Every structure is written in structure tokens, then in C-alpha cells.
Amino acid sequence: MRRPRRSAVRRAWLQCLLLTSPALAFAAIFFYQGQLSGTLAALLAGGILLYMVLVASALIDGLVRPLQTLSNVVASLRESDYSFRARGAGAHDALGELAGEVNALADLLQRQRVRSLEATALLARILEVMHAPLFAFDRENSLQLVNDAGLKLLGLPYARSFGRSARELGLEDLLRAPDQSTHSFGANPARWLLRKAVFRQEGAPHTLLLLADVSLALQEEEQVAWKRLIRVLGHELSNSLAPIKSIAGSLLARMDRMEGEEPELHDFRRGLSVIESRADALHRFVQSYRRLAQLPPPQLRRVEAGALLERVVLLEQRLQVELDPGPPATLRADPDQLEQMLINLLANAVDASLANGSHPVRATWSVVGSTLQFTIEDRGMGIANVENLFVPFYTTKQKGSGVGLALAQQVARAHGGEIQLANRKDGEGARAIVRLPMTQPQTAPRYEEF
Numbered sequence: 001m002r003r004p005r006r007s008a009v010r011r012a013w014l015q016c017l018l019l020t021s022p023a024l025a026f027a028a029i030f031f032y033q034g035q036l037s038g039t040l041a042a043l044l045a046g047g048i049l050l051y052m053v054l055v056a057s058a059l060i061d062g063l064v065r066p067l068q069t070l071s072n073v074v075a076s077l078r079e080s081d082y083s084f085r086a087r088g089a090g091a092h093d094a095l096g097e098l099a100g101e102v103n104a105l106a107d108l109l110q111r112q113r114v115r116s117l118e119a120t121a122l123l124a125r126i127l128e129v130m131h132a133p134l135f136a137f138d139r140e141n142s143l144q145l146v147n148d149a150g151l152k153l154l155g156l157p158y159a160r161s162f163g164r165s166a167r168e169l170g171l172e173d174l175l176r177a178p179d180q181s182t183h184s185f186g187a188n189p190a191r192w193l194l195r196k197a198v199f200r201q202e203g204a205p206h207t208l209l210l211l212a213d214v215s216l217a218l219q220e221e222e223q224v225a226w227k228r229l230i231r232v233l234g235h236e237l238s239n240s241l242a243p244i245k246s247i248a249g250s251l252l253a254r255m256d257r258m259e260g261e262e263p264e265l266h267d268f269r270r271g272l273s274v275i276e277s278r279a280d281a282l283h284r285f286v287q288s289y290r291r292l293a294q295l296p297p298p299q300l301r302r303v304e305a306g307a308l309l310e311r312v313v314l315l316e317q318r319l320q321v322e323l324d325p326g327p328p329a330t331l332r333a334d335p336d337q338l339e340q341m342l343i344n345l346l347a348n349a350v351d352a353s354l355a356n357g358s359h360p361v362r363a364t365w366s367v368v369g370s371t372l373q374f375t376i377e378d379r380g381m382g383i384a385n386v387e388n389l390f391v392p393f394y395t396t397k398q399k400g401s402g403v404g405l406a407l408a409q410q411v412a413r414a415h416g417g418e419i420q421l422a423n424r425k426d427g428e429g430a431r432a433i434v435r436l437p438m439t440q441p442q443t444a445p446r447y448e449e450f
Helices: 008-032 038-078 094-129 148-154 172-176 217-259 262-292 306-313 335-354 402-414
Strands: 134-137 143-146 182-185 188-201 203-214 301-305 319-322 330-333 361-370 371-377 418-423 432-437
Touching: 008 038, 038 094, 038 134, 038 148, 143 148, 148 203, 172 203, 203 319, 217 262, 301 306, 301 335, 306 319, 306 335, 306 371, 330 335, 330 432, 335 361, 335 371, 402 418, 402 432
Parallel strands: 319 361
Antiparallel strands: 134 143, 134 203, 182 188, 188 203, 301 330, 361 371, 371 432, 418 432
């Protein structure tokens, strides 16, 4: 069995004893030969031993204690405490150089720790202000990291989501889905673009999921496609309907001078009247669609929110509209376009309430931060298909054209805002919320020429 080595202090004492052993041996020889008296030999031995103690103490204090100090500094570095420094770093010897290197290492580790803390704080701040939901799962598919947007999407607090499996959170399909694929999540009508990445933490693989809301981009692409289709169809149909209406009118005018049996002439007149009226109606129908493609840029002026909504409410006479006053608020906008947008929304609300017992409609406005919010509530049957609300040509009304909501959404987005339609949770009916910035966005919306 290997014997344990003596400590550095014991080795120093032993080496000092070995250094003084020749002097003690000569003193013993002189005493044995009678050249020294007992008293003188005792004094000589005591002096030699005292010298050994002083030299050993100086050696221990000069070598062992600096090493102990360096050991304490390294131990504090291991415990992530970078406040200690070794003395004697400026001496031009081996211990001074070692102390200098230890202090340099402590300074380096302290700077790295500060940068790490700053990077961690920056990452936490970025995750906090990110609007895109972010999730990180370990190799057992347990949630290890989530930001506020992710918690909002899950509808769970942090304590109830951290550590739970992807299956429990309803994210298992996203973990299996390929990168840059589009998905829907829960009852939220938004479309999310999935971005996946793999990273390692403490040597273990983790999967990072980032969801980007691409609903607005997809809707803008759909609107561009619809506008191009409307431009082509409107041009071709208008060119064909105008001569059809003109020819039918000319033939109808000549019917009075034609001879023949009255039943046959009556059938001709009726047929030509139907052709003329339907051609005119279809022409107006096409022109209403073309308005989607010809919405001009907004002419910004100072608009009082309360006065604007009051004018819109006074225009609706079919049903009682309860106007709840809000706080004084102004914004820079196009009053004509905003008025038309609110008229369309209020008309839809009144139509829904009339179809379900003629309950009053409520309208109000409020200010949330730097956003002006118009709210219109009805007591109708609710919204059956939320996904197709703003799709041009889509309508659930028998005499509807499917243009009103699409045009209203286009007006809101031209002002940097958004319209949200949803069924009410406090009873029957739906709620339309228009959010508009009270400060004009720096980048004006782009318009396509038709």
C-alpha cells in the first residue's frame, strides 16, 4: 500500500533539520572529545536549533504561505467568486509570475462572466419582447424554454407549462413537422410558419421551435391575386355588358313599331327587358367588385373619433344603435374611408341583429396605449365561418356581394390598423374591433395600380 506523502510544511521542517544536522554532528564530536564543555555544547546546540526554527519559519512564510494564498484564490475562482487576488504579482520571481498569471486568469474569467450575464440578460429581454412564440424541448420532448408569446399561445402559465411533454402541450405535431412548413394551432385562425433548429446544452441535443405569424402576409398575397383577377374579369365583363345593354335597349325601343301577334310581342318585350335589366345589374355588380382594386391612398387629416362614430350611427335608421361615449381621441386618417369602413361594419351588425329578434346594436370607442379602438357589438346568430370573413366574393347573405368586409379590412390596413371579428363570449352575437394607431406609421402602405 502506497504511503501518503508528507505535507509541504513537514517537508520544509525536515529539510531545515537536515541542513542543520552537520552542525549538530560537529558539536557532538567536539563535546565527545572534550574540546567543549557541557554548558557551551548545550548553548551551541540550542543556538543551532533556534537558527533552524527561524530559517524554517522564514522558508514556510516565504514559500508555503504564498502557495496557500494562491490555492485560496484558485478555489474562489472555482466557486465563481472573482473578487480575490493574489499578492506579490509584481515580483520578478517564480512566485510573482505565478501570482500574476492567476490574477490575469481571474480578470479574464470575471470579464467572461460579465459578458455571459449581459448576453443572458439580453437574450431574456429579446425573448420577452418577441411576438413570435418560441419553444425549446430536450431529447425527451419536455419543454425547457418558452417566451411570453409562447405562453400566450398555449394559454398556460409558466409553472404549468415548463417541464411538460410536447404531447401534453399539443405541440407534438410541430416537433415532427418539417422545417418551414405552415400550420394552424388550436382555435386560433392564424397561420404559423414553423422554423426548427437543433442545439446542444450540456452535451444533450435540444430542439428549438419558432413560430412566425404569416396570416397577414398570406392575406396580402390573396388580396393581390384577387385584385388581379378582378381587374381582368371586370375589364372583360364591362366590355361585353355595355353593348349587350345597348342592343337590348335599342331592340326594346323598336318593339313598339313592330307588327305581329300581341302575345309574341309581349314575350319579346319581356325577354329584352330582362336582358337589359340583368346586364345593367351585372355591370353594377362588377363595378362594386372593382372598388377593391381601385381604393386610393388615404388622404390624412385630423379626425375626431367620437364625431366620426356619431355620424356613422346617425346614418343607420333601421335599428336602434346604442352609442357609448369614449374618451377624447384624435388621429390622422382619411375620414371618408374610415366612415365607409364603419358603415360597412355597422350595417353587418344591424343585419345580424335584425335576423335574430331586432336586438339593439352597441358601438363605442376607447384608447389602449397608442391605439384607438372602435368596437361594434350585435346580438345576432354569430359568425359561422371565421376564416372566410375577409375573402372577396364570400358572403352568407342572400343579397350580399362579399365586398364590404374585404374593403373595410383593406381600409384599416391602409391606415396601419387591423379589424378583428369574433363571436362574443358573453352571449349571442359577434364583436367587431377596429384597431388604428393614433400616430401615423412611418412607412406608408403600398398600392398596386390597376
